[in-house]
Amino acid sequence: MSDALLAVEGLTTAFETRAGTLTAVNGVSFDICRGETLGLVGESGSGKSVTAFSIIRLVQPPGRVMAGRVVFQGRDLLSLPEDEMRQVRGAGIGFVFQEPMSALNPVMRVGEHIVEALRVHGLATRTEARARAIDLLRAARIGDAERRVDDYPHQLSGGMRQRVMIAIALACRPPLVIADEPTTALDVTVQAQILELLRDMKREFGISLLLITHDLGVVAETADRVAIMYAGRIVEQAPVRDIFRRPAHPYTRGLLASIPGGAAGSRLHAIEGTVPNLASLPPGCSFAPRCSERMPACSAAFPEATTLAPGHSVRCYLHPTPDSRLPIPDGAGT
Ligand code: ADP
Ligand code: MG
16 A cells, blocks of 8 residues: 555564463554554463564564565665664654553653754753643643643553653654553543544644554443454454454454443353464464354465455455465365
């Protein structure tokens, strides 16, 4: 797509462990267009954070990006010199993490974090930066910003800290923000406020957003499109409406069923079983061992993507590709 701000193509990241090579991200591809929010959704351990860290090249050893391209504003980040990459982090791509406390320096005042971010990228002098920091805190709907700017992180509530993180992420006006489980550590009311803030920021600052979450409910009102990740692969991708109205992958349907208060009167039921050990994945579809609609074909090879509608693709033998329909393996049914 020519309009893509970020195009991730065949991204593969693995960890060398004693148990063998663990492929945490396995041929992941997606685009994010300007002004668009893509929700990346999957259970804990599905490879969402490793995807995010791979994009900004902060995967720590023994992890390594093995293959793929990450084209951001026309340049492949994976082949950029480290000093240019440092410019991209912050000025090109801002981040918001799950645990603001671990991203904030406890001995630095709130304002100093923003001033630091601006100065690293040469965007403001010290005095300008302070005024800009106050503006950004205000933009993040932090009341009494003139006073809060001199607070230390521990003086703030969890929700306030996340607002500060969002202000820092936006300081250099990056065109893309990656928010990795930004509301997971917060209680429900604060979660809703932070999501609303992200939506407002997207509109006001014109940013694109990669919103990572284990909770499909979080993306319902915030994302334009959704990519569902399971055991390192994207198994379904669709406009948010289609994900909720016409979920095609049994895993996506399972995630939908586990949204609290999802279907009226339905009890919360999580998908049975757990994400498989990524160092010893079963042959075929990784979800097959947990899938209630498993067929013999599922254990042979990982299904290719089928396009169901514009922008809606799925990797599941319930939706065979035109090619894979012809030779029916023994006992695979019709
Ligand atoms: P998510 O963010 O979806 O919860 P992660 O991307 O953090 O999942 O992790 C995906 C998988 O990558 C984990 O299940 C784990 O097996 C593996 N992994 C992540 N970090 C490391 C590491 N430092 N060493 C070995 N394996 C790792
Ligand atoms: Mg994570």
